Amino acid sequence: MSKGAHGNQAELARDIIDWGSRIPDLIGSSDFAAFSGDHRIYLSVWKSVEVIGEAAGKLLKTGFGENDPVLCRELRRAYDTRNKLSHGYSGVDLTILWATARTFVPDLVQRVEAASRAQADEP
Numbered sequence: 001m002s003k004g005a006h007g008n009q010a011e012l013a014r015d016i017i018d019w020g021s022r023i024p025d026l027i028g029s030s031d032f033a034a035f036s037g038d039h040r041i042y043l044s045v046w047k048s049v050e051v052i053g054e055a056a057g058k059l060l061k062t063g064f065g066e067n068d069p070v071l072c073r074e075l076r077r078a079y080d081t082r083n084k085l086s087h088g089y090s091g092v093d094l095t096i097l098w099a100t101a102r103t104f105v106p107d108l109v110q111r112v113e114a115a116s117r118a119q120a121d122e123p
Helices: 003-027 032-037 039-061 069-087 094-121
Strands: none
Touching: 003 039, 003 094, 032 039, 032 094, 039 069, 039 094, 069 094
């Protein structure tokens, strides 16, 4: 893999980490009722999840995490979620967005961080 592709992977991974790390601040101490009742919160989270998914789709194309089938599956799920949010907006269930933001995104951020560290340690 060329140094340029490796750098692109690092940027895309950083996007996932940065945007995913913003979500807890966006949600704050809100419960689902507060989340779903405040369009500023859920639309901010929505956009964050879209950006994460877009970066995940691009990251998959670079071969990032190709030796980790769980990570690849999770990146694919993030990209599929992005597509649902971007193209199926009328059918988005806020309970699913809430669950995604509270459980899936933090787990994905941890996996991407770990894979990025491991990759940085490779010669």
